[in-house]
Amino acid sequence: MGDKAQTHPGAAGRATTADQPSSVRNVVLVGHSGSGKTTLTEALALTAGALNRAGRVEDGATVSDYDEIEHRQQRSVQLSLVSVEWDGYKINLLDTPGYADFVGELRAGLRAADAALFVVSAGQEAEAVAGATRTVWEECAAVGMPRAIVVTHLETARTGYEELTEVCSHIFGGDDPDAVLPLYLPRYGAPGADGHAPVTGLVGLLSRQVYDYSSGERHEVAPDPGQSELIEEARNRLIEGIIAESEDESLMDRYLSGEDIDRSILVEDLEKAVARGTFHPVLAAAPATGGAKQGLGTVEILDLITGGFPTPLEPAPPVVTTPQGAKRPPISCDPLGPLVAEVVKTASDPYVGRISLVRVFSGTLRADETVHVSGHGLADRGHEDHDVDERVGALTAPFGKHQRPIREVFAGDLACVAKLGRAETGDTLSAKDNPLLMQPWAMPDPLLPLAITAHTKGDEDRLSVGLARLVAEDPTMRLEQNQSTHQVVLWCLGEAHADVALERLRKRYGVQVDVVPHRVSLRETFGTPSAGRGRHVKQSGGHGQYAICAIQVEPLPAGSGIEFVDKVVGGAVPRQFIPSVEKGIRAQAARGVVAGYPLVDIRVTLLDGKAHSVDSSDAAFQTAGALALREAAAGTPIHLLEPVAEVRVLVSDEYVGQVMSDLSGRRGRVVGTEQSHSSRTLIRAEVPEIEIGRYAIDLRSLSHGTGQFSRCYTRHEPVPQHVADRVREQTGERT
Template identity: 75%
Template sequence: MGATSHQAGAAGRAPTADRPSSVRNVVLVGHSGAGKTTLAEALALTAGALNRAGRVEDGATVSDYDEIEHRRHRSVQLSLVPVEWAGIKVNLLDTPGYADFVGELRAGLRAADAALFVVSASDGIDGATRAVWDECRDVGMPRAIVVTHLEAARADYSQMTSICGEAFGADDPDAVLPLYLPLTGPAGPDGHAPVTGLLGLLSRRVHDYSGGERAERDPDPAELALIDDARSRLIEGIIAESEDETLMDRYLGGEEIDLKTLIDDLERAVARGTFHPVLMAAPAADGARQGLGTVELLELVTGAFPTPLERAPVAVTTPDGEARPAVTCDPEGPLVAEVVKTSSDPYVGRVSLVRVFSGTLRPEETVHVSGHGLVERSREERDLHEADERVGALTSPFGKQQRPLTRCVAGDLACVAKLTRAETGDTLSSKDDPLLMEPWSMPDPLLPLAVEAHSKADDDKLSQGLARLVAEDPTLRVEQNPHTHQLVLWSLGEAHQDLALERLRTRYGVQVDPVPHKVSLRETFGSRATGRGRHVKQSGGHGQFAICEIDVEPLPPGSGIEFVDKVVGGAVPRSFIPSVEKGVRAQAARGLAAGHPLVDVRITLCDGKAHSVDSSDAAFQTAGALALREAAGQAPIHLLEPVAELDVMVPDEYVGPVMSDLAGRRGRVIGTEQAGPGRTRVRAEVPEIEIGRYAVELRSVTHGTGRFTRAYARHEPMPAHLADKVREQP
């Protein structure tokens, strides 16, 4: 922002913080391919944390060092890149941009105090990035925008700043403005002029990066004219957010506002989350030490982004739910830390990335681990779990390296080794005073994949492997469906699904085979019917004799199975009537026409016969089952399919396509309503068999901007032509 020089941190040394005021926690947000990881590396190089552009000593990148990320050429997990600038430790939280890994993004938002939105000058801003901006706005998180890919042939910084203003400044366009303009060099053969420096709008200075490091000079007359054209609007935008209400009148009256006042007001407005500067950045050229705009960005982060001390106090309770006073960011306060990410290291085992909100975390001390699962787990809440565990080594990650730390003060982040019982979202606190933080919101996984162990050896390890996956990633859910008897892995999308299976295979040595996912179908009688079950056998010795007659009639949906005894005269002895019911219910559970459980019928035992010697419990169970099967042969058996109630949230422009898509899935729209500016909630009832891949297909229909939740509504008859296809399946 200004012309101040700063000393970078030294390569090979872990940045440390001895107090919360010397920490900045910043999450990098943006769509896949926007350049978040490249930006993190460029900032690390400028801060002196790297020995050469984008690499640490072992040749790995500082963020995407996971082998899976290398193979996929895409970030799939939250990565911490700590750097030091001007005596301030900056924790850069690099998040995946792909929608399937939104759980990693939310973990980054939880751990951060401010956000850098990274947007590509060549690709623009997608709907998912706008949605995250709105979420940050709703909670008051300070934000700034960084424009990347300025080297692209079609990149236009001026146009991009206008797009940012439209996308992010809907409430106040003058709150989203650039701090710098690009300084361009001679155009190349393709006609594109490379950006070689920045024109500082507040300082009226030129920051020239053409030599590999920032060099400052005064602007020439043409450059000064460009600066002054944009400077007035920026100053008015800053003054509009100033706490000094006289400043605007003084400025409009012709008074020249001094640079320090403007910078101070800018930094306060950014820290409050009311002004959002736009900057630009590019990686360093070969042999250069500083990337374009990286010094200015580090100045903004250290000077304008809030310290952890400015974060609102954190609400806590005891593990049994008793309210306790909210904790503040005080290194001397009670220990309250949260596991924001869990991963596995082949050498040290489980590694937990922890944000300390209060107190100081030290190696080799015993802490209390407690957690209760994460919210929005619509069908399954994990039970409260508690344990005392000894903290292993505290480290600061940098690529594959783990650099040791002697402590982690309130407001800082660190990796903790060997917390074997801790899961993502758990709270660490003093074993003598256990506390529990309110969990953060995570999306419910809605894409199912049924799996089977590939071999007996895999089957023995499958349960433990899946449990470890879910402990690391709370956006995965494992379900043992009691109706279909399938083991189902629920995820956020196909890429998330593939990643889970790859980690299961490579980390835990478990191979699984995908199988078709089944929905829980039911059967019911279409009309009244009668049946006679006769089980009579005499083959020497003790025989078997049981005869029963039943009447079956359909009941309204949701009635289940009702058994009625109307036997008179002792035709079936009282002691064997429960046997008939047991046999009938067992046959109903096995199904009649297509092997699905029978529901919504009343079965009345009307008559029967018994033998004083050969009748038995087993015989009457068999007779009851035979009677029900005979009745099924006399009446149409309807297949019932589960129907889900969908709650779909979409931008207004996609309401039509979404409703059309739902209609194509045999869905019934039961209502629409406004759900905030520019968004609509669509409620519909859709057969579950039609929405197995809806998590993927809604994303396609809405260009990644739609979200939905689902809940079971009821079972209802399946259309005859579809029911026939189900019956034909082996």
């Protein structure tokens, strides 16, 4: 691990054995936006020799200027992969977006990785760090992922390192704050003219050694005598935290009796606790500046990854079945086992076409072989089931926009696969003679509606293709063709997610769209009983049209739909035309009778009518039925009905009052609260859907990014008059 007091020359000249799962480390970098994940990724690549200041990867493929790469990746909203080599190990670094809108990319990174570096910025206030990162930490904890914490932006710190590590211990440690402790303390240089003392190195708590980076490379120097008391206090707490997680139950007694525990034993127990996910060390990092070859703390982080993080052999692999759902034996991370790989990210390249980032969980994936692609079929999000054979294109190991060709990728490793035309994010790749399907990971539910229309006729022709490709790349997006409002709706996770979707439609697929107000599925119903008479009599030469019917309409309880009752006597309406009257009434009800919304919850009784032996017809009685319903509607108040959703909000305890007050302001009715885990409260409420169109955005602002909610339709109920007037004014309709 990082505190082993050794100097590393970088990756040059070292051979790797990435064909063995034990030599691979898959690490996802997570944290809030602006925490420095991408900068840390670049710093680790620089230290490992995968990137130099001239902007070249080690294998000779020229990339853009170093600063331009960093700038481009920091603006990225997608999961990206950078592979480096360190001490004979291959490390796949998965950089995830920090925006809450792209939590789907985060979960894809969690699926592909075996451990996480949780990046926290000292450049923000401690309270802001806590509020913005707690939800992301819980995403990692939910899948039992081993985690370490890296503190960045020490050079512009608003929060002291010691204070920030205490915040991390309190928030991330939960009931066991001693499970989150620093392995190093920063070493400060002489204060500058502004009074700020730069961080020039790190003090290893286990070794009591100082690792100085002031020259641009890591060197060991003697510790400062003035820091000895601070070091010993932090060291003792760290040792106690490590021993508490040790499998050797006698170790604590030996330590308390005054025995000096050998550092090699402590390091071994620390590595085991980190790999189990029961201890989360805190480290520090800063990017290399000037002509420096190593960024502060990068050697320590790389050593932690190779020494403390689990290999792909250790985590339990996902469950597999046949595409038809039949059980299959559990898989293992064995290069010789049956092929099981998963598409964790899908992207489109303007020159190469579709590129799939794939994690191989079992077997070996080879270029140019034919594999079976099994899809889960998220029909509610625009994805259909598919089980097809496809030929694998080129395999590459990525760095930024550049790809290093490879012939095969073994179990435990990641690679990019070109030209899998049918494969979508979440699909399983397996042998064509042994098709398998992996259990999918949980996808967040998109709750922000974006109603769109094609800008021109030409855009209309391309829109369906563009939308299909868009949802194929992003399973967190849901495509809806609303039959009630006749709108095309993209359901997104937030405003940034929606903006990216529109930009991809425009730039990648050449489709210009207009955003229009999203409409909820309102309904109409009768306020009181009413009667109507439909008379459709026309004579224009030859056969005419003749149909007359009289109906009675009465309102029914919510959810009753439309009932049709025949009470005609004496054959006033011939039997063959009674279904025609019902058809006409139902068609008019679907079109609405006042504001254009479907009419529901009524009973229509056919009482009387007249027919002509020659001029009566099916079409004539359909028209008469529609006219009768419209006349009945003119003689009674027509009520608007709005959909009501059951909303479940999970929020930190400190925001419960604000959230409940906000729900009340949305005409919501809180029906209950219950205490959840980690100082959180679940609020259950019923809220009109017309009031929660932008709730995904508003809740995030109200709860400082810590709130989550779900919604489901429950029923329609009458709209208050003042709201009904506003809706009619907005739609240009009048009663």
